Amino acid sequence: MSHRTGTLNIALDWEVDAIDPPCSFGGWNTGRVVQQIFESLVEDDLEDDASPTTRLVPALAERVTVSDDGRAYRFALRKGVRFHDGAVFDAQAMCLNFARMRDPASPVYSSIAANYNRIGVEWIDTITVVDPFTVDIKLSEPFPDFLRYMTQEDAPGAQVFVSPDALRHFGPDLSDRAPGTGPFLFEERFQTPRGSGVTLRRNEAYWGEPAKLKTLRFHPYPDASERLAALLDGTVDLAYGLDGADLPDLRRRRFVVHSGSVPYIWYLIFNMSDPVLADCRVRQAIAHAFDRETLSNDVFRGQTRPANGVLPPASPAYDPHYVDPYPYDPERARELLSQAVLPDDWALRVMFATAGSAQLQPPAIIKRLANDLAKVGVRMERCPHEDWVEYCKAWQNGMPPHIGMSEMSWGMSCDVWLDQILHSRNASPHGVNAGHCKIDELDALLDVARHERDEMVRTRLYRSANEVVMRELPVLPVLTVNKGTVVHSPHVTGFRYARQNWHTFRNVSFLAT
Numbered sequence: 001m002s003h004r005t006g007t008l009n010i011a012l013d014w015e016v017d018a019i020d021p022p023c024s025f026g027g028w029n030t031g032r033v034v035q036q037i038f039e040s041l042v043e044d045d046l047e048d049d050a051s052p053t054t055r056l057v058p059a060l061a062e063r064v065t066v067s068d069d070g071r072a073y074r075f076a077l078r079k080g081v082r083f084h085d086g087a088v089f090d091a092q093a094m095c096l097n098f099a100r101m102r103d104p105a106s107p108v109y110s111s112i113a114a115n116y117n118r119i120g121v122e123w124i125d126t127i128t129v130v131d132p133f134t135v136d137i138k139l140s141e142p143f144p145d146f147l148r149y150m151t152q153e154d155a156p157g158a159q160v161f162v163s164p165d166a167l168r169h170f171g172p173d174l175s176d177r178a179p180g181t182g183p184f185l186f187e188e189r190f191q192t193p194r195g196s197g198v199t200l201r202r203n204e205a206y207w208g209e210p211a212k213l214k215t216l217r218f219h220p221y222p223d224a225s226e227r228l229a230a231l232l233d234g235t236v237d238l239a240y241g242l243d244g245a246d247l248p249d250l251r252r253r254r255f256v257v258h259s260g261s262v263p264y265i266w267y268l269i270f271n272m273s274d275p276v277l278a279d280c281r282v283r284q285a286i287a288h289a290f291d292r293e294t295l296s297n298d299v300f301r302g303q304t305r306p307a308n309g310v311l312p313p314a315s316p317a318y319d320p321h322y323v324d325p326y327p328y329d330p331e332r333a334r335e336l337l338s339q340a341v342l343p344d345d346w347a348l349r350v351m352f353a354t355a356g357s358a359q360l361q362p363p364a365i366i367k368r369l370a371n372d373l374a375k376v377g378v379r380m381e382r383c384p385h386e387d388w389v390e391y392c393k394a395w396q397n398g399m400p401p402h403i404g405m406s407e408m409s410w411g412m413s414c415d416v417w418l419d420q421i422l423h424s425r426n427a428s429p430h431g432v433n434a435g436h437c438k439i440d441e442l443d444a445l446l447d448v449a450r451h452e453r454d455e456m457v458r459t460r461l462y463r464s465a466n467e468v469v470m471r472e473l474p475v476l477p478v479l480t481v482n483k484g485t486v487v488h489s490p491h492v493t494g495f496r497y498a499r500q501n502w503h504t505f506r507n508v509s510f511l512a513t
Contacts, residue, residue: 006213006214006215006510007213007214007215007216007217008213008215008216008217008237008238008492008505008508008510009217009219009235009236009237009238010032010216010217010218010219010236010237010238010239010240010505011219011221011227011230011231011236011238011239011240012029012032012033012218012219012220012221012240012241012357013029013220013221013222013224013227013240013241013355013356013357013358013359014026014027014029014195014220014222014355014356014357014359014388014389015029015194015195015196015197015220015389016029016030016033016196016197016198016218016220017029017030017389018175018176019033019034019037019175019176019178019186019198020162020173020174020175020176020177020178021034021038021153021157021158021160021178022097022100022101022110022113022116022117022157022158022159022160022162023110023112023113023116023157023172023173023174024156024157025116025156025157025389025392025393025396026357026389026392027356027357027358027388027392027409027410028357028358028409028501028502029218029220029240029356029357029358030357031153031158031501031502032218032240032501032502032503033198033200033218034153034158034160034180035153035182035502035503035504036182036183036184036200036216036504036505036506037084037180037182037184037185037186037200038153038158038160038161038162038178038180038181038182039059039060039160039161039180039181039182040059040060040150040151040153040158040159040160040161041059041060041061041064041075041077041094041147041150041159042056042057042058042059042061042064042147042150042151043056043057043059043150043151044056044057044151044413044498044500045057045498046496046498046500046502046503046504047496047498047504047507048496048498049260049496049497049498049499051498051499052261052314052499053314053315053316053413053499054151054314054413054498054499054500056147056148056151058078059078060077060078060081060089060094060161060181061075061076061077061078062076062077062078063075063076064076064147069142070139070142070143070144070453071138071139071140071141071142072136072137072138072139073136073137073138073139073146073147074130074134074135074136075094075134075135075136075137076133076134077089077090077091077094077133077134077135078133078207079133080207081181081207082181082205082207083161083162083163083164083165083166083179083180083181084163084179084180084181084185084186084203085163085165085166085179086165087163087164087165087166087179089161089181090132090133091129091130091131091132091133091134091135092129092132092164093161093163093164094135094161095127095129095135096108096164096167096168097161097162097164097167098121098124098127100113100167100172101113101114101117101120101121101157101159102114102117102121102124107168107171108167108168108171108172109172110172110173113157113172115157115430115431116156116157117157117158117159118431119149119416119419119420119426120146120149120150120152120157120159121159123139123140123141123143123146124137124138124139124140125138125139125140126138141450141451142451142453143450143451144451144452144453144455144458145414145415145416145450148413148414149414149416151413151414152412152413152414153502156392156396156432160180161180161181162174162178162179162180163178163179163180166178166179176189181206181207182203182206183202183203183206183208183210183211183504183506184200184201184202184203184211184216184505184506185200185201185202185203186198186200187199187200187201187215190217192219192220194219194220194221194222194223194226195220195222196220197217197218197219197220198217198218199215199216199217199218200215200216200217200218201214201215202214202215208506209506209507211505211506211507212494212506212507212508212509213505213508213509216505219235219236221236221239222355222356222388223355224241224242224243224361227239227240227241227242228242228243228246231250231255231487231489232253234489237488237489237491237492237510238486238487238488238489238492238495239486239487239488240358240485240486241358241359241360241485242487243300243301243303243361244299244300244301244302244303244304244483245301247301247302247303247483247487250487254490255487255488255489255490256487256488256489256490256492256495257483257487258483258485258486258487258495258497259482259483259497260482260483260497260499261313261314261480261482261499262312262313262314262411262481262485262499262500262501263312263313263314263315263411263412263413263499263500263501264312264313264358264409264410264411264480264481264485264501265307265310265312265409265410265411265477265478265479265480266304266307266359266360266365266407266408266409266477266478266479266480266481267307267310267407267408267409267410267475267476267477267478268350268369268405268406268407268475268476268478269399269405269406269407269408269434269435269474269475270283270404270405270435270473270474270475270476271399271401271403271404271405271406271435271436272435272436272437272438272474273399273401273436274401274404276340276342276343276346276404277348277404277405279340279341280472280473281336281337281339281340282336282337282340282342283473283474283476284326284336284473285332285333285334285336285337285340285376285378286333286348286373286378286476287326287473287476288326288327288328288329288330288332288333288336289328289330289333289372289373289375289376289378290328290368290369290372290373290476290478291328291368291372292306292307292328292478292479293306293328294328294368295365295368295478295479296479299361299364299365299368300360300361300479302482302483303481303482303483304360304479304480304481304482305479305480305482306324306478306479306480307324307477307478307479307480308320308322308323308324308477309322309324309466309469309470309477310418310422310466310469310470310475310477311415311418311462311463311466312411312412312417312480313480314413314499314500315411315412315413315414315415315417316413316414316415316455316458316459316462317415317458317459317462317463317466319463319466322463322466324470325470325471326470326473326476330372330375330376333376334376334377337376337377337378346379347378347379347380347381348373348378348379348380348381348404348405349380349381349383349402349403349404349405350366350369350380350381350382350383350403350404350405350406350407351383351385351391351394351395351399351403351405351406351407352366352382352383352384352385352391352406352407353384353385353387353388353391353392353407354384354385354386355388356388356389356391356392356409357388357409358409358481358485358501359388359409360409360479360481362384362407363384365407365478365479366382366407370382383403395408395428395432395434396428396429396432396434397428397429398427398428398429398433398434398435398436399428399434399435399436406434406435408434411480411501413499413500415449415458415459415462416449416450418446418462418465418466418469419446419449419450420432420433421433421434421475422437422439422442422446422469422474422475423437423442423443423446423447424437424438424439424443425443435474435475437474437475439468439472439474441468442465442468442469442472445461445464445465445468446465448461449461449462449465485497485501486503490511491510491511492508492509492510492511493508493509493510493511494507494508494509495508
């Protein structure tokens, strides 16, 4: 049994992308691994499982002082921190990491890291070393999400810190050669019949309280039934993303099933460049035709809820009382379609991943969508991608003209996410507005919200942006997740289910047997 060896075996639903967070786009599976290895200046408090939105706590910066105008940040860096290769974390290491993301003249500059992290660093005007452990960052505009965005370790990109020695030695492309400062360090990849797994080892020189476990092993199980079997037979101790139908039985067997809102939306993106889908009535008809309530109840059995808007639960501006303006109404869908002009041979071509990082069951969702659309006279063609990481790369490049819709599971505890996925300046491939959305009213709201320092005003602005999104419908929110994200053995103790899509394993251990 793994709990006798101090090894926690964890089942993911896809293999892990390259372990170099500023340059990787592996989604939450990768985020769940790199969270253990790397740290930012501030982090989510992942030990707090009570707050409705994660709280920010000091990490590699012991203190952060913000000027009255919201443009100047002074970071007092933590002393005595070393990277896993022995390099010292100090002001120079911090500056080199930022240069990788924003300075084309730097020898360690990465255009990939710059693209993936642009939302977080684009308002930085100057970075000044005050002394070896104090750094000033001045912004050209106030950006109240500046610190919260640093905590987003889910990829694409992450503002975490890697060894300056590794950057100087290997250059900007580190792949699996990126030492961090976290409580675990990367040991090896291992091959399984289902893809490559990853072994992490405890960092005995960690600046904080050392991890209780010696080893973490992350195993890929793209098939949910295999993931369940591995948990039941003790091959793994903890599993992500199990099916709702299996949760009652797991509870009866004394497995711990964690529940609660996390910043998660499974959503569909319309190709706004498509001449048919450019007609808002067609998009609204598709929304009314898709019976998301029945999908949630029949396929996911209480694991999910229909999304009521594009703001994810557990994000600061989320409004639980907002009413979805597109209830299931096939008659209204037919009426809207009759008002639009559809070519006789038109079919909605949908690009999707068959499985991946917290992807629920895309083939089942897309099948339900196809059946519901057929009832209102819309033909759908499926364009599946078998490899999640490859799908992410294709998705990030933006939808080609022959694709009408794609899907993604995402969301952040950071409201600027709306800007990231829907502002026209972030249109793919220079961002992740994959459907080429350009709505002037939405852009204007997001431009103001991004720099608004009053929290209540900022919340109102983002809620107004949500209303515009739901009226114009460049994306169709489908589901949020409420339970089943994490299930673990009764032998596991110390796991905290914070309102986030990744977790810390630093204080996890096994009960004595």
